[in-house]
Amino acid sequence: MIQIKNLSVYCKDLCLLKSINLTIEKGQFYCLVGESGGGKSLLSKAILGTLPETMRTHGFIQRESEKLDFILQNPRGSLQSQVTIKRQVYHLLNSYGYPKKDWEGLIYKMLASVQLDHHKNLLDKTPLQLSGGMCQKLALACALFSKPDFLVADEVTSALDQESRQEILDLIYKFYQDNQVTLLCITHDLDVAEKYASHLGIIHQGVLIESGEKRKILAHPQKTYTKELIQSFEEHKSFIKSGKSI
Numbered sequence: 001m002i003q004i005k006n007l008s009v010y011c012k013d014l015c016l017l018k019s020i021n022l023t024i025e026k027g028q029f030y031c032l033v034g035e036s037g038g039g040k041s042l043l044s045k046a047i048l049g050t051l052p053e054t055m056r057t058h059g060f061i062q063r064e065s066e067k068l069d070f071i072l073q074n075p076r077g078s079l080q081s082q083v084t085i086k087r088q089v090y091h092l093l094n095s096y097g098y099p100k101k102d103w104e105g106l107i108y109k110m111l112a113s114v115q116l117d118h119h120k121n122l123l124d125k126t127p128l129q130l131s132g133g134m135c136q137k138l139a140l141a142c143a144l145f146s147k148p149d150f151l152v153a154d155e156v157t158s159a160l161d162q163e164s165r166q167e168i169l170d171l172i173y174k175f176y177q178d179n180q181v182t183l184l185c186i187t188h189d190l191d192v193a194e195k196y197a198s199h200l201g202i203i204h205q206g207v208l209i210e211s212g213e214k215r216k217i218l219a220h221p222q223k224t225y226t227k228e229l230i231q232s233f234e235e236h237k238s239f240i241k242s243g244k245s246i
């Protein structure tokens with residue numbers, strides 16, 4: 001469980017997050033949605049404890065989760081570009097203390113879990129030789145080795161094509177269902193929240209303007225910004241539908 005009370009984040013004189021109150025209960029799939037620059041990544045960094053040193057915080061964050069892990073927008077950023085996948089994964093398994101005799105089996109299990117087991121010689125390649133979607137699947141698989149009970153997925157599909165995007169989201173959802181983790185998913189897209197989330201937060205100009213059960217917020221938005229977001233999402237959906245039916 002994560003509990004945030006009256007959290008404000010400042011950079012010099014600028015207040016970037018304003019009096020955030022948020023509770024994410026164990027087992028929730030919490031989607032944080034908002035426009036670019038709204039404060040989504042800062043809030044996730046505050047939760048992970050990775051805010052830049054130049055920022056000051058006021059308020060209170062309580063983390064009951066013991067094992068937090070994260071996957072980020074740029075999957076190549078969490079992998080070393082010139083080192084083979086095999087070396088990187090062995091290093092990770094070693095650091096998590098898995099016995100050496102299990103490594104081979106664990107790797108193949110991990111590749112199967114993210115549907116990469118059919119790719120020939122993948123382990124001998126470097127991230128530079130793989131597509132963005134493949135790197136993101138590997139980054140997800142690597143995060144799973146740490147067996148997190150709280151996973152932050154920050155815009156993990158924004159650099160991917162439509163097909164890879166869907167695959168990654170489905171894999172994250174499957175991981176969420178199979179492992180009873182708590183998930184914080186950060187996205188621009190209300191369609192991700194509509195399809196996968198149990199709970200939803202809307203952040204706008206550094207203020208968490210709505211937070212709660214997804215179906216309640218989508219059915220009865222309270223704030224103008226949320227209403228506009230839902231309206232443009234519905235219009236986009238009708239447009240796609242009408243395009244498909246032509």
Ligand SMILES: Nc1ncnc2c1ncn2[C@@H]1O[C@H](COP(=O)(O)OP(=O)(O)OP(=O)(O)O)[C@@H](O)[C@H]1O
Binds near residue numbers: 034039
């Ligand atoms: N290291 C930093 N130093 C100063 N200001 C920052 C820093 N990182 C972010 N900000 C500012 O904080 C605000 C929120 O940024 P944040 O990255 O959280 O937005 P976001 O909602 O995640 O946007 P996006 O969807 O584009 O990633 C922005 O105004 C941004 O310019």
